[in-house]
Amino acid sequence: MSGNELEGYSGAAKELLQKTGAGVWSIVKVKTLKGDFEGIVLPRNKFAAPGFLEIKMKNGYNMGIEVNENTTIEIIGKQEAKYQIPEKKFPKDPKKPNVMLLGTGGTVASRLDYTTGGVIPAFTPGELFSSVPELANVCNLDTEIVFKIFSEDMQPQYWGQLASKVAEASKKKYKGVIIGHGTDTMSFTAAALSFMLPNLSIPVVLVGSQRSSDRPSSDAAPNLIHAAQLAARAPFAEVVVSMLGSPSHTYGLAHRGTRVRKMHSSVRHTFRTIGDLPLAKVDGDEITIIKKDYRPRSNKPTTADTKLEEKVGLVYAYPGVNPAIFDFYINNGYKGLVLAGTGLGHFPHRCFPKIKEANDAGITLVMSLQTLWGFTGMDVYETGREEQAIGIIPGGSMLPEVATVKLMWVLGHEKDPEKIRTLLQTNIAGEMLAGEPPNGFLVLQGVEPGIDGVLKPR
Amino acid sequence: MSGNELEGYSGAAKELLQKTGAGVWSIVKVKTLKGDFEGIVLPRNKFAAPGFLEIKMKNGYNMGIEVNENTTIEIIGKQEAKYQIPEKKFPKDPKKPNVMLLGTGGTVASRLDYTTGGVIPAFTPGELFSSVPELANVCNLDTEIVFKIFSEDMQPQYWGQLASKVAEASKKKYKGVIIGHGTDTMSFTAAALSFMLPNLSIPVVLVGSQRSSDRPSSDAAPNLIHAAQLAARAPFAEVVVSMLGSPSHTYGLAHRGTRVRKMHSSVRHTFRTIGDLPLAKVDGDEITIIKKDYRPRSNKPTTADTKLEEKVGLVYAYPGVNPAIFDFYINNGYKGLVLAGTGLGHFPHRCFPKIKEANDAGITLVMSLQTLWGFTGMDVYETGREEQAIGIIPGGSMLPEVATVKLMWVLGHEKDPEKIRTLLQTNIAGEMLAGEPPNGFLVLQGVEPGIDGVLKPR
Numbered sequence: 049m050s051g052n053e054l055e056g057y058s059g060a061a062k063e064l065l066q067k068t069g070a071g072v073w074s075i076v077k078v079k080t081l082k083g084d085f086e087g088i089v090l091p092r093n094k095f096a097a098p099g100f101l102e103i104k105m106k107n108g109y110n111m112g113i114e115v116n117e118n119t120t121i122e123i124i125g126k127q128e129a130k131y132q133i134p135e136k137k138f139p140k141d142p143k144k145p146n147v148m149l150l151g152t153g154g155t156v157a158s159r160l161d162y163t164t165g166g167v168i169p170a171f172t173p174g175e176l177f178s179s180v181p182e183l184a185n186v187c188n189l190d191t192e193i194v195f196k197i198f199s200e201d202m203q204p205q206y207w208g209q210l211a212s213k214v215a216e217a218s219k220k221k222y223k224g225v226i227i228g229h230g231t232d233t234m235s236f237t238a239a240a241l242s243f244m245l246p247n248l249s250i251p252v253v254l255v256g257s258q259r260s261s262d263r264p265s266s267d268a269a270p271n272l273i274h275a276a277q278l279a280a281r282a283p284f285a286e287v288v289v290s291m292l293g294s295p296s297h298t299y300g301l302a303h304r305g306t307r308v309r310k311m312h313s314s315v316r317h318t319f320r321t322i323g324d325l326p327l328a329k330v331d332g333d334e335i336t337i338i339k340k341d342y343r344p345r346s347n348k349p350t351t352a353d354t355k356l357e358e359k360v361g362l363v364y365a366y367p368g369v370n371p372a373i374f375d376f377y378i379n380n381g382y383k384g385l386v387l388a389g390t391g392l393g394h395f396p397h398r399c400f401p402k403i404k405e406a407n408d409a410g411i412t413l414v415m416s417l418q419t420l421w422g423f424t425g426m427d428v429y430e431t432g433r434e435e436q437a438i439g440i441i442p443g444g445s446m447l448p449e450v451a452t453v454k455l456m457w458v459l460g461h462e463k464d465p466e467k468i469r470t471l472l473q474t475n476i477a478g479e480m481l482a483g484e485p486p487n488g489f490l491v492l493q494g495v496e497p498g499i500d501g502v503l504k505p506r
Numbered sequence: 507m508s509g510n511e512l513e514g515y516s517g518a519a520k521e522l523l524q525k526t527g528a529g530v531w532s533i534v535k536v537k538t539l540k541g542d543f544e545g546i547v548l549p550r551n552k553f554a555a556p557g558f559l560e561i562k563m564k565n566g567y568n569m570g571i572e573v574n575e576n577t578t579i580e581i582i583g584k585q586e587a588k589y590q591i592p593e594k595k596f597p598k599d600p601k602k603p604n605v606m607l608l609g610t611g612g613t614v615a616s617r618l619d620y621t622t623g624g625v626i627p628a629f630t631p632g633e634l635f636s637s638v639p640e641l642a643n644v645c646n647l648d649t650e651i652v653f654k655i656f657s658e659d660m661q662p663q664y665w666g667q668l669a670s671k672v673a674e675a676s677k678k679k680y681k682g683v684i685i686g687h688g689t690d691t692m693s694f695t696a697a698a699l700s701f702m703l704p705n706l707s708i709p710v711v712l713v714g715s716q717r718s719s720d721r722p723s724s725d726a727a728p729n730l731i732h733a734a735q736l737a738a739r740a741p742f743a744e745v746v747v748s749m750l751g752s753p754s755h756t757y758g759l760a761h762r763g764t765r766v767r768k769m770h771s772s773v774r775h776t777f778r779t780i781g782d783l784p785l786a787k788v789d790g791d792e793i794t795i796i797k798k799d800y801r802p803r804s805n806k807p808t809t810a811d812t813k814l815e816e817k818v819g820l821v822y823a824y825p826g827v828n829p830a831i832f833d834f835y836i837n838n839g840y841k842g843l844v845l846a847g848t849g850l851g852h853f854p855h856r857c858f859p860k861i862k863e864a865n866d867a868g869i870t871l872v873m874s875l876q877t878l879w880g881f882t883g884m885d886v887y888e889t890g891r892e893e894q895a896i897g898i899i900p901g902g903s904m905l906p907e908v909a910t911v912k913l914m915w916v917l918g919h920e921k922d923p924e925k926i927r928t929l930l931q932t933n934i935a936g937e938m939l940a941g942e943p944p945n946g947f948l949v950l951q952g953v954e955p956g957i958d959g960v961l962k963p964r
Contacts (some may be wrong), residue, residue, distance in 0.1 A: 093887070097895035112891060200852035200889055202825040232849035236825050295947075311945055313850050313880025358826055362879035364846075366910055367660040367694050368816055375736055376834040388822075391690035392771050394658035422771025430550070431658055433570060452824055489753075 056092020059099035060115040065089070068121045072190020075125035078103065078345055081118045085111060138173035140188045142148040144224035145280040147186075149176070150213055151193040151494040152206070152237075173382055180269045186333075187223075187280040199256075204456055207240035208354030214245060218350035224251040224279025226272075231310055231318065232257040234289055238305030239450045242287045242355050242477035249346045252287045253278045253302070258316045267292050268315040273470050274300030274330045284342035286478070288327055292316045299331035304339070306450050306479035309420065323421050323445055323484050357459035360384040362452045365395045374402035377411060384455040387440065388448040389504060392425035393417060393432055400438055407439030412468055414441050414455055416448040421489055423481075441472055444480040454479060514550020517557035518573040523547070526579045533583035536561065539576045543569060596631035598646045603738040604683035605644075609651040610664070610687050610695075616857075638727045644791075645681075645738040657688020657714075662914055665698035666812030670705060672710055676808035682709040682737025684730075687777065689714040689768055693748055696763030697908045700745045700935035701915040702812050707804045711736045711744045711760070716774045725750050725774040729763055732758030733787045740793055742800035744936070746785055749775045757789035762797070764908050764937035767878065781879050781903055781942050815917035818842040820910045822876060823853045832860035835869060842870040842913040845898065846906040850883035851875060851890055858896055865897030870926055872899050872913055876904040879947055881939075899930055903939040913938060 054062055054071065070076050072091045077084060078101065089105030093270060100112040101119070110116055113119065133268075173189045183189055194213055195206060216224050229237055236255050245252070255275035257268035275290045282302070289308045293301035294317055303321045312318040329336040359382045363373060385406060389395050393415040395403065407413055415424050415435065424442040426432030436442065443451045458471045474480075512520055512529065530532050530549045535542060536559065545561030548568060558570040559577070571577065631647045633819055641647055652671055653664060668685060675683050687695055696712050703710070708737075713733035715726035732747045740760070747766045751759035752775055761779045770776040787794045817840045821831060844865060846854050851873040853861065865871055873882050873893065882900040884890030894900065901909045916929045932938075 097891055100891075110886075110888075112885065198852075198855070198887075200823070200848050201854050201856070203518055203854075205824045207825075207936060232852055232946060270510075295944075310849070310877050311879055313875050313877050313883060315880070315947060317947075318877065318880075360826065361828070361831075362822055362824055364820055364822060365658070366661045366820055367665075367691055368635075368818065368910075368914065370819070370838065372838065373819075373834065376831065380828065380830065391688075391768070394656075396659050396661075396691055397656070398659065417771050419768050419771050419776065421769055421778075422773070425771060427570065428568075429656075430568075431656060433555055433558075433560075449824060452826075456826065487752075489773060489775075504923050 139178040148217040199232035202233040211244035211352035215352040239453040242305040301326040302328040355460035371402040404438040596635040606675040644734040657690035660691040669702035669810035673810040695909040700763040759784040760786040813918035829860040864897040
């Protein structure tokens with residue numbers, strides 16, 4: 049085992065590994081005062097906590113063990129570094145629609161994390177067929193890895209790469225595109241692609257999983273099947289996020305890419321459409337359209353319009369927010385700022401002089417809501433009217449994250465302040481609601497039956 | 507009319523007012539090409555949009571009219587500058603509990619905004635009895651204005667003033683305290699008071715309204731009555747937010763001050779308990795306790811522990827976030843930073859060197875979730891473990907805003923890093939959940955019946 053492969057190991061953990069001759073990919077039994085643990089020694093990043101040994105256990109969980117003088121290691125084997133999912137030939141059927149699956153990293157289709165400990169997409173059609181054979185009933189699948197990054201490391205420059213790949217695929221034989229994506233920033237990418245593909249002709253379905261595919265509770269397989277159904281057969285040509293839709297995990301929902309948000313750290317139905325109903329529901333091979341106002345599939349060519357201005361910031365209001373934060377953005381040459389205000393779109397008055405300075409420095413300012421639901425109402429109170437007077441543009445119902453992505457895209461296309469304002473206040477890709485459906489606001493599950501019922505004391 | 511009172515007026519609007527002799531508080535008929543409007547000329551702030559005339563119309567709405575060469579004004583009267591709600595003597599009953607209502611500004615009990623155009627609390631027990639006579643059936647009410655600010659201008663220094671007033675009231679005859687508060691930052695104040703009143707002996711109920719009391723749809727009266735019921739009779743000694751609980755507006759909910767968030771810009775049931783069920787429900791004179799784990803009323807003295815460290819920032823992760831933002835906080839002497847991460851609590855790896863610098867500079871770093879629901883899970887993936895290695899403290903289920911308030915309070919009390927870490931990871935005032943109830947996550951109202959039903963296409 050080369051020293052380089054022990055890079056993330058230090059202190060007692062590194063000493064123990066070196067003393068016993070164990071290294072990354074060794075299968076070991078670790079004895080500690082808290083019990084014995086069996087697993088594969090995993091590679092670690094240089095930022096990893098010092099003194100810990102990290103193993104992948106049989107149940108699929110990674111475990112960090114703090115090594116002390118009572119810790120011993122026994123080597124019981126060695127994992128092949130290139131473990132492979134048994135690969136079967138994906139049975140292609142000329143009568144079935146062709147679907148392209150683009151990989152970006154993330155938990156979906158990550159069977160290989162058994163050996164890497166990371167969440168790395170590594171899938172061929174054959175591997176996927178071996179893992180999720182139902183896919184072959186839906187479509188002919190081709191796959192391509194576009195890049196491999198952690199979802200949290202997503203950057204605006206990657207969005208354009210994906211948009212271009214979608215445009216390419218749409219010009220070939222593909223009836224739809226699936227994008228495997230980590231869930232952390234999936235909604236940001238969905239929003240970006242919604243703006244970057246203004247004349248999209250096929251469905252683009254972002255999909256991931258909240259639980260690794262090596263765990264029994266994984267949602268990877270149903271999510272992939274739902275995504276394949278939507279990509280192959282949905283009547284809409286829109287960018288959607290498709291993940292499980294309810295706690296019972298019987299069906300999937302397709303959320304419009306500009307209205308979706310990850311709303312729970314860990315449940316599988318974490319993605320929710322905010323302020324509206326989801327675009328569609330998918331249950332087995334049944335696709336139910338909920339929003340009839342979708343853009344239909346077409347035969348027109350899809351083009352990718354990927355220009356972005358990346359100097360766009362996002363600032364939340366809170367009691368105690370420092371007005372000098374606007375100096376940071378002014379001094380660093382920012383071109384746009386999304387404000388996430390309180391209530392109907394309010395920032396503290398004491399920030400106004402600095403906000404006005406930012407506006408005078410040519411920074412485009414857009415107000416969004418930290419309530420997430422609702423609309424800016426900047427004509428209702430004096431504060432909102434004053435904010436408009438110092439240059440803040442009301443963002444309507446745009447979610448703060450979506451407004452950030454849209455502002456990057458708009459500033460990549462326009463320099464004229466009036467054209468920028470007009471574009472920002474125009475609904476381009478479903479990001480601005482005309483109104484909310486009566487059942488578009490969140491309720492507490494304890495309220496039943498229906499929306500006006502009685503809370504059950506527990 | 508002095509020039510000073512026309513301060514917020516400029517351009518054509520100011521000229522028109524001066525030409526016709528109209529001023530602030532004049533009742534005018536304004537004729538424009540778009541129609542005629544009757545109302546009271548309102549004072550404006552110096553930041554107000556130039557060229558506009560602002561009037562309060564009979565329906566209670568304010569309106570900004572852009573003045574041009576086709577605009578004329580006819581003076582038809584003058585509003586008394588000191589309009590008063592007809593004041594009736596609040597009938598006190600020695601058998602009824604005494605309740606103190608503290609005013610801070612905000613929309614509740616704001617009948618006087620008819621003349622000011624602002625949202626200014628101006629209420630005596632007599633005015634309130636005249637407006638909401640039902641209050642006298644519940645309690646004997648005393649009132650005190652602590653300060654008058656817009657909710658969005660709330661600052662940490664005001665929280666301590668309120669906490670001290672509550673402690674004072676609890677030592678007198680009062681069975682409970684109501685705090686009238688604008689809804690924008692109500693949840694921040696509720697969280698701050700929860701930490702600042704560690705041995706609270708009576709209920710503290712924050713209440714406001716989403717619609718001014720001069721509008722027919724106002725929630726001011728039911729909210730005040732529910733708040734009075736809770737302050738006078740609830741068995742718990744906790745800080746809660748009480749606002750309407752459902753779209754039908756038949757009942758109120760009491761949300762624990764450290765778990766509540768404003769989730770809609772404008773609906774009246776905007777406040778929601780996040781990740782848990784509300785503490786209680788109030789319907790007429792019936793108070794139903796939903797969470798049995800409340801702190802009961804007591805006869806022990808309530809003390810206010812108001813020390814705060816205000817140099818605490820809040821940073822959201824997004825693709826494109828600039829790692830240099832951490833330099834701003836380091837260079838400005840910040841003591842604490844709450845990070846609102848993606849997923850289980852993740853920031854981009856490219857921010858890690860700067861985050862580590864912040865930690866090395868003595869800044870306490872706490873991770874919270876932009877999903878709002880759920881728990882940090884920083885042992886699950888490598889990213890989270892690396893984040894802990896560079897000093898980030900997992901914030902569990904603490905909401906980003908609540909973590910910000912708590913960090914201010916904790917850093918006001920402790921300088922030792924280990925004690926700070928321990929306090930941050932200890933549940934002090936209900937801010938950290940042990941788990942989530944099965945019905946604690948948001949659902950879409952379209953899902954029915956119950957939580958696993960079918961979405962109704964619209």
